[in-house]
Amino acid sequence: xxxxxxxxxxxxxxxxxxxxxxxxxxxxxxxxxxxxxxxxxxxxxxxxxxxxxxxxxxxxxxxxxxxxxxxxxxxxxxxxxxxxxxxxxxxxxxxxxxxxxxxxxxxxxxxxxxxxxxxxxxxxxxxxxxxxxxxxxxxxxxxxxxxxxxxxxxxxxxxxxxxxxxxxxxxxxxxxxxxxxxxxxxxxxxxxxxxxxxxxxxxxxxxxxxxxxxxxxxxxxxxxxxxxxxxxxxxxxxxxxxxxxxxxxxxxxxxxxxxxxxxxxxxxxxxxxxxxxxxxxxxxxxxxxxxxxxxxxxxxxxxxxxxxxxxxxxxxxxxxxx
Numbered sequence: 001x002x003x004x005x006x007x008x009x010x011x012x013x014x015x016x017x018x019x020x021x022x023x024x025x026x027x028x029x030x031x032x033x034x035x036x037x038x039x040x041x042x043x044x045x046x047x048x049x050x051x052x053x054x055x056x057x058x059x060x061x062x063x064x065x066x067x068x069x070x071x072x073x074x075x076x077x078x079x080x081x082x083x084x085x086x087x088x089x090x091x092x093x094x095x096x097x098x099x100x101x102x103x104x105x106x107x108x109x110x111x112x113x114x115x116x117x118x119x120x121x122x123x124x125x126x127x128x129x130x131x132x133x134x135x136x137x138x139x140x141x142x143x144x145x146x147x148x149x150x151x152x153x154x155x156x157x158x159x160x161x162x163x164x165x166x167x168x169x170x171x172x173x174x175x176x177x178x179x180x181x182x183x184x185x186x187x188x189x190x191x192x193x194x195x196x197x198x199x200x201x202x203x204x205x206x207x208x209x210x211x212x213x214x215x216x217x218x219x220x221x222x223x224x225x226x227x228x229x230x231x232x233x234x235x236x237x238x239x240x241x242x243x244x245x246x247x248x249x250x251x252x253x254x255x256x257x258x259x260x261x262x263x264x265x266x267x268x269x270x271x272x273x274x275x276x277x278x279x280x281x282x283x284x285x286x287x288x289x290x291x292x293x294x295x296x297x298x299x300x301x302x303x304x305x306x307x308x309x310x311x312x313x314x315x316x317x318x319x320x321x322x
């Protein structure tokens with residue numbers, strides 16, 4: 001097994017960006033707290049239905065793409081090929097379904113919560129049950145979403161993984177509770193901007209150091225990583241056009257149509273028309289953000305793979321994983 005000769009740590013610029021993100025996020029909570037104090041519960045949850053199209057779209061992307069996506073997607077494509085990129089196409093079809101089928105229902109009924117619909121359609125008991133299941137699901141999901149980026153930060157900063165998780169969670173809870181949906185939307189917009197800029201920077205630098213786009217494509221082809229039209233009907237094949245396109249479409253549609261984090265943002269706009277425009281804009285933003293994440297696996301990882309004759313490289317030190 002090949003070993004990494006040198007382990008990189010944060011540069012002072014990295015520390016500056018990290019601190020800047022935390023401070024600005026906390027400051028956003030304090031800034032919007034003044035307005036939240038005088039607002040009703042409806043305004044606190046929906047921002048007075050006066051939020052802008054672009055920040056809400058960025059917030060939707062932040063809700064859809066987590067640190068797990070940024071770290072996991074490159075590894076998935078590196079190990080199993082580019083077929084997974086087809087999931088970008090499924091996002092467009094999911095967005096069309098949500099914009100034409102689901103959104104009009106929520107806006108026409110003026111619902112601030114998807115669980116209100118369950119009470120209207122079925123009963124209060126169903127609403128309470130599904131709400132409880134959602135909370136349980138979010139607690140489990142957030143544990144992973146916090147742990148994975150914290151593990152990555154631990155490797156490049158040397159800070160204890162539990163301390164990183166505590167700091168990040170504290171800041172998130174701080175600005176969410178104080179500022180409501182307004183603070184959440186604007187901090188999401190900032191975080192998405194930094195996230196996309198970072199992914200593009202890594203992709204550009206990796207491509208430059210490996211020798212350009214043509215060299216990346218050449219090495220990917222040599223290692224059989226380029227695959228887009230695998231129509232194998234077998235359900236045992238990890239990624240095919242059928243499993244990725246239809247599987248991702250079903251998952252994305254379910255997630256972005258009735259997930260409360262999404263519905264709350266749809267309803268923060270003033271009209272059905274704006275919500276539908278938001279969904280179309282979000283499809284573009286999610287695809288634009290997801291494509292570099294799929295793409296950035298090639299330059300650095302393929303270079304290491306070819307030089308190490310296909311042997312694995314361990315980045316996370318086992319003694320520090322806990």
